Amino acid sequence: MPRVSRRTLIKLFGIIPSAAIASHFSLNAAKYDSVLEQAWQAWQQNLDIKPLPYLQATKITNLPEAEKQKLIQQEFAEDKVISVNGLVLSYIETAILAQLYLEQV
Amino acid sequence: MIIDGNTIDSNIHDEADICIIGGGVAGIVLARELKDSYAKIIMVEGGDEYYSQDSQDLYQSNKTTHFPNTHYSRLRFLGGSSNHWENNTSPFTALDFEKREWIPNSGWPLSLDDIEPFYMQAATYCGTEPDGYNTNYWKSKYQQEDLFAASGKVQTQIAKSSLPPVRFFAQYGEELKQTENILIYKNSNLVDMNYESGKRKITSIIAQSYTGKKLTINAKVFIMCLGGLENARMLLHFNDKYDNGLGNQGGNVGAYLMEHPTVRAVYMFKQEKKNFDFYQAHYEQSRVIKGFLSLTEQALRQEKSVNLRIPLMNASEFELSAGISSAHILADELSQVSMPDDFGTHVMNVLSDLDMVIEGLARKHFDKRIFESANDNIGFLPAMMTEQTPIRENCIKLSEKKDGFGLRLMDIEYQITQDDRNRIWKSLNVLAKEFGALGLGRVKLNPEFSSRIWGSQLGFSNHHMGTTKMAETEKDGVVDKNSLVFGTSNLFMAGSSVFCTGSHVPPTLTICAMSIRLAEYIKTEFNHA
Ligand SMILES: Cc1cc2nc3c(=O)[nH]c(=O)nc-3n(C[C@H](O)[C@H](O)[C@H](O)COP(=O)(O)OP(=O)(O)OC[C@H]3O[C@@H](n4cnc5c(N)ncnc54)[C@H](O)[C@@H]3O)c2cc1C
Numbered sequence: 001m002p003r004v005s006r007r008t009l010i011k012l013f014g015i016i017p018s019a020a021i022a023s024h025f026s027l028n029a030a031k032y033d034s035v036l037e038q039a040w041q042a043w044q045q046n047l048d049i050k051p052l053p054y055l056q057a058t059k060i061t062n063l064p065e066a067e068k069q070k071l072i073q074q075e076f077a078e079d080k081v082i083s084v085n086g087l088v089l090s091y092i093e094t095a096i097l098a099q100l101y102l103e104q105v
Numbered sequence: 106m107i108i109d110g111n112t113i114d115s116n117i118h119d120e121a122d123i124c125i126i127g128g129g130v131a132g133i134v135l136a137r138e139l140k141d142s143y144a145k146i147i148m149v150e151g152g153d154e155y156y157s158q159d160s161q162d163l164y165q166s167n168k169t170t171h172f173p174n175t176h177y178s179r180l181r182f183l184g185g186s187s188n189h190w191e192n193n194t195s196p197f198t199a200l201d202f203e204k205r206e207w208i209p210n211s212g213w214p215l216s217l218d219d220i221e222p223f224y225m226q227a228a229t230y231c232g233t234e235p236d237g238y239n240t241n242y243w244k245s246k247y248q249q250e251d252l253f254a255a256s257g258k259v260q261t262q263i264a265k266s267s268l269p270p271v272r273f274f275a276q277y278g279e280e281l282k283q284t285e286n287i288l289i290y291k292n293s294n295l296v297d298m299n300y301e302s303g304k305r306k307i308t309s310i311i312a313q314s315y316t317g318k319k320l321t322i323n324a325k326v327f328i329m330c331l332g333g334l335e336n337a338r339m340l341l342h343f344n345d346k347y348d349n350g351l352g353n354q355g356g357n358v359g360a361y362l363m364e365h366p367t368v369r370a371v372y373m374f375k376q377e378k379k380n381f382d383f384y385q386a387h388y389e390q391s392r393v394i395k396g397f398l399s400l401t402e403q404a405l406r407q408e409k410s411v412n413l414r415i416p417l418m419n420a421s422e423f424e425l426s427a428g429i430s431s432a433h434i435l436a437d438e439l440s441q442v443s444m445p446d447d448f449g450t451h452v453m454n455v456l457s458d459l460d461m462v463i464e465g466l467a468r469k470h471f472d473k474r475i476f477e478s479a480n481d482n483i484g485f486l487p488a489m490m491t492e493q494t495p496i497r498e499n500c501i502k503l504s505e506k507k508d509g510f511g512l513r514l515m516d517i518e519y520q521i522t523q524d525d526r527n528r529i530w531k532s533l534n535v536l537a538k539e540f541g542a543l544g545l546g547r548v549k550l551n552p553e554f555s556s557r558i559w560g561s562q563l564g565f566s567n568h569h570m571g572t573t574k575m576a577e578t579e580k581d582g583v584v585d586k587n588s589l590v591f592g593t594s595n596l597f598m599a600g601s602s603v604f605c606t607g608s609h610v611p612p613t614l615t616i617c618a619m620s621i622r623l624a625e626y627i628k629t630e631f632n633h634a
Binding site: 079086 | 457543550552
């Protein structure tokens with residue numbers, strides 16, 4: 001799970017660039033799904049608001065990569081974090097994953 | 106000079122200004138520090154100059170619940186456990202000495218200011234050289250980045266070790282043997298002590314050899330340097346004989362035993378673009394210097410938590426696989442027809458990490474590697490040394506079973522409390538948030554592996570501390586702030602048994618510093634030659 005979520009993060013935020021990501025996800029689609037689902041559950045347990053409104057409120061969707069990172073780091077510093085199966089992620093990160101889950105189901 | 110207790114005439118008497126009992130790290134430092142100030146120093150050592158089974162077997166215990174086997178976790182010959190230590194050193198911090206209201210029984214009757222003047226000399230003893238542990242100094246020297254310089258919560262500390270490790274008797278023994286006013290009796294085991302309660306004075310000790318020879322030593326000052334467990338065990342014996350008059354007025358001898366449990370409880374995924382070189386080994390001619398992480402004083406106060414020593418040990422994708430750990434737990438539990446806690450999480454871990462689980466099976470059963478990426482160095486799997494809260498219930502007691510000299514063996518009662526485990530998780534949460542806030546990567550806490558973290562994967566550091574604790578009064582401890590045993594005027598304790606709390610760093614540098622300090626105190630209090 002952490003590896004997948006890490007890869008998901010890579011894909012979404014470019015935290016750790018790596019060429020292997022895509023092949024891993026195609027190898028095991030279940031991984032990707034489970035990460036999203038767990039993020040959704042974590043989001044539900046922690047926050048009332050839905051992921052999309054949260055993302056819209058942070059205006060993160062269209063920001064350049066460096067600014068996204070800054071916002072995410074700020075969330076960590078402000079204690080806006082959620083444990084997704086132990087992996088400590090910021091609200092924004094979790095919201096993006098949770099939103100992806102909602103779009104899938 | 107060195108004399109073999111096995112070959113002396115029966116029942117001899119000897120006399121000295123200072124009698125040091127135990128020739129390990131503390132004993133050797135004390136002998137060197139006192140030798141120029143007294144006419145005669147006797148060191149009484151139970152072992153030989155090298156390993157011997159007769160001596161080592163005396164380190165057996167009767168029962169050691171949840172505690173590493175004491176027969177192997179220390180060495181009983183000249184040089185003591187430095188004969189197999191790793192020589193890792195860092196100084197304690199100011200907060201370590203403070204009374205922290207969130208850590209029961211914390212607080213020393215000393216502050217860092219009392220010990221700090223002796224750390225540099227202590228570092229020379231440990232072979233790590235007196236150029237200090239200042240993070241900025243080492244950062245500049247190696248032109249490395251301190252990734253946590255801007256953090257108020259996590260800091261970079263420095264660990265130094267000598268290469269090869271300093272074996273204290275191999276290093277300093279020849280000099281001691283050549284020193285005219287030092288006499289070492291080897292193969293001479295402390296078995297008894299004579300105490301005049303009216304004068305609050307130890308008048309003599311008795312040591313016995315493996316051939317049954319007895320040696321009685323009179324001295325002005327006696328210093329017990331038998332290591333963190335044996336100091337308490339022997340003092341318990343003498344308290345049986347003297348009605349708890351030797352530091353046991355408050356029933357504290359043997360209590361407050363601490364170790365440094367070592368846990369692997371997080372996976373740290375690093376941001377590839379960041380340079381973590383400061384946290385890897387920097388080799389110099391005869392030593393290694395390395396950064397490690399810990400929590401700052403500010404964070405510890407704020408979170409009311411304990412500190413951790415977090416070395417950034419490189420780990421591959423394969424090593425940071427939650428799926429493999431979960432597969433182990435599931436296999437273990439299911440083979441015993443029981444259901445693990447967090448069953449769903451484990452199944453999910455396995456499914457979502459299937460490629461690494463397959464890699465693990467392929468490696469184990471077919472000696473084959475499948476996924477190249479499994480070996481990629483993607484982060485860190487730190488084995489973290491943790492500070493343990495001193496509690497009375499963690500203790501050494503005397504059992505009914507006896508050793509070869511008719512002295513009762515130890516029973517050790519020991520546990521890592523749920524409170525301590527909770528505090529460790531709390532500190533790890535701080536680490537996880539700070540890692541993200543600084544853009545260094547992400548941290549996964551692994552509470553679902555608790556059964557392994559606190560079970561088969563739990564490590565110990567072989568640091569035995571706290572059993573003859575220092576305190577302001579005899580109600581709360583065994584020795585005063587100068588390591589003088591309460592109820593006596595001339596019996597001192599040296600070594601980590603006097604520690605009130607254990608910090609998150611190894612003890613021996615501090616043992617050396619405190620031994621040098623003790624020598625200074627003895628020199629001011631007891632007439633010189
Ligand atoms: C595997 C291992 C690795 C370690 N690594 C580190 C490390 O990296 N960093 C660190 O700081 N610490 C480390 N330590 C701990 C370190 O070795 C001890 O803190 C240190 O040796 C304690 O010094 P001491 O003088 O108090 O006791 P010891 O060195 O144990 O000396 C006690 C002496 O007393 C003698 N003795 C015992 N009973 C009697 C008796 N009845 N009569 C006469 N003599 C007796 C013994 O033979 C011994 O010589 C490690 C320990 C182990 C086991």
